[in-house]
Amino acid sequence: MAEGYSVLHTSGGYAIVDPDGRVGKARYGNRAGAETRCENLTQALKDGKKKRRPCITCGTKILSDGPHHRMCNPCRTRSDDAPYVFGPRRGRAGVRS
Structure with missing residues (x-):
């Protein structure tokens, strides 16, 4: 695969293709917007800001934007879809402080 990102025309607009394909x-409404984003991502990759890091949930290697980006998209989607649930209550039942 070629070094860097590329632009792909789809039925829904223009998309960015990562170095892994x-x-x-x-989706971008015009090619110029997609190419600008593509150039920015490719430059960040060349500058060393992006690197392969393991997903903190499943361990899959992902191309990370930086230390703040540590979950792969499938794990992030599962996390976003999960309902928020309160855990068990701490302390003794029936005791007021």
Whole structure:
């Protein structure tokens, strides 16, 4: 695969393809906007800001934007879809403070 990102025309607009060949979910209405984003991502990759890191949930290697980006998209989607549930209550039952 070629070094860097590329632009792909789809039925829903223009998409960014990562260096591993995966097509991103974001769609751009015009080619110029997609190419600008593509150039920015490629430059960040060359500058060393992006690197392969393991997903903190499943361990799959992902191309990370930085230390703040540590979950792969499938794990992030599962996390976003999960309902928020309160855990068991701490302390003794019936005791007021």
